[in-house]
Amino acid sequence: MRKIILALVLVCVLAPMVSTAAADNVIKIGAVYPLTGATATTGADCRTGVELAVDIINGVYDLDLPFARTAGIPSLGGAKIEVVFGDTRGDPTQGMAETERIITEDKVVAVVGGYQSGVVKTASMAAERLKVPYVLSDATSPALTERGFEWFFRVIPHDGIQAKNALEMVKDIEAKEKVDIKRVAVLWENTEWGANVALEIRKWAKEYGFNIVADIPYTYRATDVTSEVLKLKAANPEVIIHAAYVSDAILFTQTMKALKVQPKIMIGMAGHLDPSYLETVGKDGEYFFVRAVYGLDMASRKPVVAKINEIYKKKYGRDMSPNAARSFTAPFVVADAINRAKSTNPDDIRKALLETDMPGSSLISPYDGVRFDPVTHDNVLGKSLYLQVQNGQFRVVWPFDLAAVPYVYPFPAWK
Amino acid sequence: MQRDDIRNLAMLVAFAIIGLLFPIVATTRFSQHILVMVVLYAVLGEAWNIMAGYAGMVSIGQAAFFGLGAYVSSVLSVKYGVSPWLGMLCAGLATAAFATVIGLPFSRLRGRYFAIGTIALGQMIKVVFENWQWVGAATGLMIPLANQGFASFQFHASKLPYYYTGLALLLLTLAFMYIMERSKMGYYFKAIRENEDVASGLGVNRTAYKLIAIAVSAGITGMCGTFLAQYSLYVEPEYMFNHSISVTIALVAVFGGSGNIIGPVLGSAILMPISELTRAWLGSSGTGIDLMIYGAFIVLMCVYEPEGLVGMARRIGASIKAQRERRGAARCQNS
Numbered sequence: 001m002r003k004i005i006l007a008l009v010l011v012c013v014l015a016p017m018v019s020t021a022a023a024d025n026v027i028k029i030g031a032v033y034p035l036t037g038a039t040a041t042t043g044a045d046c047r048t049g050v051e052l053a054v055d056i057i058n059g060v061y062d063l064d065l066p067f068a069r070t071a072g073i074p075s076l077g078g079a080k081i082e083v084v085f086g087d088t089r090g091d092p093t094q095g096m097a098e099t100e101r102i103i104t105e106d107k108v109v110a111v112v113g114g115y116q117s118g119v120v121k122t123a124s125m126a127a128e129r130l131k132v133p134y135v136l137s138d139a140t141s142p143a144l145t146e147r148g149f150e151w152f153f154r155v156i157p158h159d160g161i162q163a164k165n166a167l168e169m170v171k172d173i174e175a176k177e178k179v180d181i182k183r184v185a186v187l188w189e190n191t192e193w194g195a196n197v198a199l200e201i202r203k204w205a206k207e208y209g210f211n212i213v214a215d216i217p218y219t220y221r222a223t224d225v226t227s228e229v230l231k232l233k234a235a236n237p238e239v240i241i242h243a244a245y246v247s248d249a250i251l252f253t254q255t256m257k258a259l260k261v262q263p264k265i266m267i268g269m270a271g272h273l274d275p276s277y278l279e280t281v282g283k284d285g286e287y288f289f290v291r292a293v294y295g296l297d298m299a300s301r302k303p304v305v306a307k308i309n310e311i312y313k314k315k316y317g318r319d320m321s322p323n324a325a326r327s328f329t330a331p332f333v334v335a336d337a338i339n340r341a342k343s344t345n346p347d348d349i350r351k352a353l354l355e356t357d358m359p360g361s362s363l364i365s366p367y368d369g370v371r372f373d374p375v376t377h378d379n380v381l382g383k384s385l386y387l388q389v390q391n392g393q394f395r396v397v398w399p400f401d402l403a404a405v406p407y408v409y410p411f412p413a414w415k
Numbered sequence: 416m417q418r419d420d421i422r423n424l425a426m427l428v429a430f431a432i433i434g435l436l437f438p439i440v441a442t443t444r445f446s447q448h449i450l451v452m453v454v455l456y457a458v459l460g461e462a463w464n465i466m467a468g469y470a471g472m473v474s475i476g477q478a479a480f481f482g483l484g485a486y487v488s489s490v491l492s493v494k495y496g497v498s499p500w501l502g503m504l505c506a507g508l509a510t511a512a513f514a515t516v517i518g519l520p521f522s523r524l525r526g527r528y529f530a531i532g533t534i535a536l537g538q539m540i541k542v543v544f545e546n547w548q549w550v551g552a553a554t555g556l557m558i559p560l561a562n563q564g565f566a567s568f569q570f571h572a573s574k575l576p577y578y579y580t581g582l583a584l585l586l587l588t589l590a591f592m593y594i595m596e597r598s599k600m601g602y603y604f605k606a607i608r609e610n611e612d613v614a615s616g617l618g619v620n621r622t623a624y625k626l627i628a629i630a631v632s633a634g635i636t637g638m639c640g641t642f643l644a645q646y647s648l649y650v651e652p653e654y655m656f657n658h659s660i661s662v663t664i665a666l667v668a669v670f671g672g673s674g675n676i677i678g679p680v681l682g683s684a685i686l687m688p689i690s691e692l693t694r695a696w697l698g699s700s701g702t703g704i705d706l707m708i709y710g711a712f713i714v715l716m717c718v719y720e721p722e723g724l725v726g727m728a729r730r731i732g733a734s735i736k737a738q739r740e741r742r743g744a745a746r747c748q749n750s
Contacts, residue, residue: 036703087698087705092654094694096647101445101695118654121557122647128560129571143554191545191553 025072025079027344029334030108031327032098032123033115034090042323046115046138047085048316049327052308054081057335061311064304066362067335075342081335084108088119095119099126099134109344110135110337112330115323117141124152132346133337133353137330138323142196145376151346153353153372155329155365157382159193162291163200163241165384166267167208169289169398170239173265177409181264185214185237187228187252189244194220197243197269213237221247229255239265246271253281253288257414264410265289267386273322278392283415285389287408289397292385293365294325297396297404305364329365333358366402420597426677427589434582438575445695447574451646452687454581455639460667460679461588462635467665468673469601470628471608472522476533477636477664479540480510482655484637485644486544489556499568503641510637511630518629522622525611534658541656555651558644568645577646584642585680588635592676604628608674636664670716672723681724686712 031050034043057067058080072078084106086098095114102108103126110133114120117139127134128149136144137155140162145154157165167184174181186201188194198215205212214235218228229252232240240263242252249271271277272290296319299306308328312320320328333356338344341352358370360381368381386398388407397407434454441447459477467473487509488502497505517536524532545553561567570576595601603624606614615621644650671682689712693705720727 035698035700036706040703087694089694089698091657091659092649092651093643093647097445097448097691098694098698100448104444118555118649118651121555121651122649125560125648141554143557147557147559193553195552 025077026082027073027076027079027338028082028084028106028108029331030084030086030099030102030106030111031113032086032088032095032102032111032119033113033327034119035085035087037090039090039116042115043088043090045321045323046113046327048312049320049324050083050112050331052312052315052324053328053331054083055315056308056311057081057331063307064361065308065364066332066358067339073335073339075339076344081331083331088114088116088123090116090119092119092122096122096126099123100130103127103130103132108132109346110334110349112137112334113327114139115327117144120144124149127151133334133350135330135333135353137328137333138326141193142200145378148375149377151350153333153356153377153379155333155367155370155379155382156293156326157367157384158378159196160200160203161378161382162269162384163197164204165386166241166269166289166291167201167204167210169267169386170210170265171208172398172400173407173409179264181238182209182211183213183236183238184210185216185232185235185240185263186212187214187216187218187232187240187242187244189220189248190217191220193270194243197241201241210239218248220245222251225251225255226259228252229259229261232256233259233261237263239263239267241267241269242272243269244271246274246277249274249277250280253284257284260414262411262413266411267291273387273394278389282392286392287411288389289386289407290389290394292322292387292394293367294320294322295385295387295394295396295404296320297387297394298364298366298385298402300396300404301402302361302364308364325364329363329370332362333370366399423593423676427593430589430677430680431586434585438578444574445691447578449688449691450578451574451581452691453683454578454585455642455646456663456667456687457680457683458581458585458588459636459639459664460671460683461585461592461676462632462639463664463668464673464676464679465592465595465604465635466628466632468668468675468678469595469604469608470625471604471611472625472628473526473530473665474533474632475530475661475665476535476537477632478656478658478660479533479537480514480633480636481640481643481660481664482544482650482652483513483540484510484640485650485655486550486556486640487637488641489558489644489650490550492558493556498566499641499645503568503638506641507634507638510640511634514633515626515630518626519622522625522629534661537656537658537661541652544652544656551651553652555649555654558648558650560648569648577642581642584635584638589676589680591631596676600624600627666713670713670723672725675725678723678725685724 033046058072060071061068072080084102086102088095088098111127112135114123115138120139124134128151133151135153140159142158142160184205186198188198214232216228267289269291278285309320337349337352341348356370356372360369366385367383370379371381373380385396387394388397396402396404441450484506487506488499491497491502492499521532561569563569563571603619606619607621611621667682667686668679670686672678690709693708697705
């Protein structure tokens with residue numbers, strides 16, 4: 001027995017000594033994701049997005065994306081990008097340790113990824129302490145960019161912007177339908193995310209001249225929401241905005257149907273996008289608007305989305321998921337900065353990141369482009385999409401210039 | 416002083432010297448991180464040891480005390496600008512006080528019921544903090560970056576100051592346990608562990624001594640919470656009250672061998688590097704092989720050496736001694 005233990009110890013000790021020698025003209029960037037643990041499937045999904053992005057940057061592809069037609073980084077003699085992955089296990093301490101490890105041991109010149117806001121908090125802190133740029137394209141907590149970090153950049157719009165977009169969509173529908181919508185209800189689960197969404201909705205409702213007629217929090221993973229829904233019905237809102245994870249989204253949809261709550265516009269967030277939501281509520285989920293930052297449907301206005309999805313499908317055997325699509329963007333932003341900096345010095349990359357100005361056409365996301373706010377380093381051109389469930393599918397309906405199909409208004413009577 | 420005592424003391428001193436000199440080998444940031452984790456979990460394992468190994472109250476909810484300590488110092492530092500060092504002291508005192516109050520009903524629970532109770536405690540306190548707006552609820556608190564140095568308890572350039580701070584905490588804890596083991600208190604703890612009713616019949620005030628064990632254990636655990644909060648500069652309920660912290664603490668102590676001073680230190684010195692190194696080498700594959708290797712170690716240990724590393728060392732020591740005696744006896748016969 002003792003021999004077996006000894007052998008195991010030896011394997012563990014000797015394994016890392018067989019390290020591969022780094023090739024010349026390779027630029028290392030780090031990517032940290034929860035590759036094991038409860039969020040492992042999501043982490044693996046995000047990883048595929050980064051891998052594909054780097055593939056496209058390094059290889060030659062006939063695509064309308066930056067770095068696709070050239071191999072590697074042009075300004076550095078076609079230097080290839082190599083990704084070093086780190087496993088956060090979904091834990092903030094490990095996320096920090098892994099980020100530090102890949103920065104100090106693998107000498108990566110920039111870091112991307114994270115996925116979970118809580119883990120990104122410590123991982124980005126590690127990058128800040130070690131003065132290496134961190135480009136995030138997949139976590140949305142507003143708190144992340146409120147810290148005034150110098151080395152931290154976020155491409156994806158945070159929850160606040162996504163909430164603001166919901167009201168902008170209502171405004172657009174109002175104008176197009178020539179109706180007057182005033183009464184908005186906000187329904188939110190009372191953890192960090194839901195509370196932030198409600199805060200932003202209140203702020204922007206005031207700005208856009210809506211009245212909040214009901215502001216109803218509820219406990220995450222509620223078991224009965226009849227009283228909440230009755231309150232909602234009494235307020236008689238024209239628009240219902242609901243921040244929910246999947247189980248609450250299902251319960252509220254069913255209760256609203258049972259009590260015949262009849263708004264003109266029904267907007268859901270996050271939970272409504274989960275595949276199990278539509279599987280459970282079926283036809284009752286029809287005509288809900290749901291926020292997203294990616295939809296395969298965008299291909300009708302952005303042909304490159306379909307081409308990328310084709311390559312993705314060939315490689316991984318499934319359609320590109322919204323999570324993979326989110327992670328896909330950050331490596332391009334980093335490559336763009338390195339290319340303009342003509343250097344792999346982290347400080348030069350940071351300066352180049354501050355001057356980033358990528359057009360919307362260079363992305364598979366619905367953003368108008370990438371340009372960072374000089375103070376918060378949030379992407380000022382970030383924008384979310386709104387999808388509508390039509391015949392059991394999520395179709396892009398807003399912004400109108402990216403819409404695949406027209407929206408359905410008003411929300412029809414429950415069947 | 417008896418021979419055994421001298422040997423133990425010598426071992427402690429040797430440990431201290433090894434600990435102080437270790438950073439000469441550990442020059443990279445990652446190896447320093449592993450060292451920090453080793454000392455942190457060694458202290459946590461020792462704290463668990465006081466309560467479970469000596470006084471026989473097996474806790475699987477140490478994260479409750481750990482998180483509470485992290486929050487006390489972080490709230491004090493973020494909201495009132497109190498120095499984290501003072502915060503650490505407050506964290507220790509506050510968690511000890513909390514544990515005493517909680518300990519009153521808990522000390523009536525025995526054996527597995529106590530363990531179940533502690534699991535529940537860990538989960539309940541997490542829910543409270545997830546909903547408590549004043550301490551940031553589910554968002555948690557970020558400790559703002561400050562200039563590094565001992566005044567701010569933040570070190571950015573190197574992790575060694577964190578390591579030495581943790582080592583100091585470990586040596587203090589070990590010294591305390593060394594004295595405790597030789598005092599009346601240590602014997603009372605062991606008596607309660609072996610048979611509560613008999614101990615009580617012999618005049619040991621069991622409630623009082625159980626409360627002392629819980630309070631001391633919680634106080635040290637709370638201070639470790641402050642340590643991790645300053646190390647990662649971030650507290651969040653899901654992070655600080657995570658059940659896996661409770662499990663790891665118990666694991667480290669049991670793996671090394673509970674009920675004696677050196678066990679948890681050995682356990683942490685073996686388990687933490689395995690956990691960190693397997694993740695670093697194999698974690699990026701995303702296949703979970705690292706966790707399987709880590710788990711295999713623990714299973715092997717539980718199956719073949721339930722007494723932990725200390726038990727293994729004792730057995731090997733005994734067999735060497737027996738062999739020597741046999742050889743000695745053989746020599747006598749030959750001459």
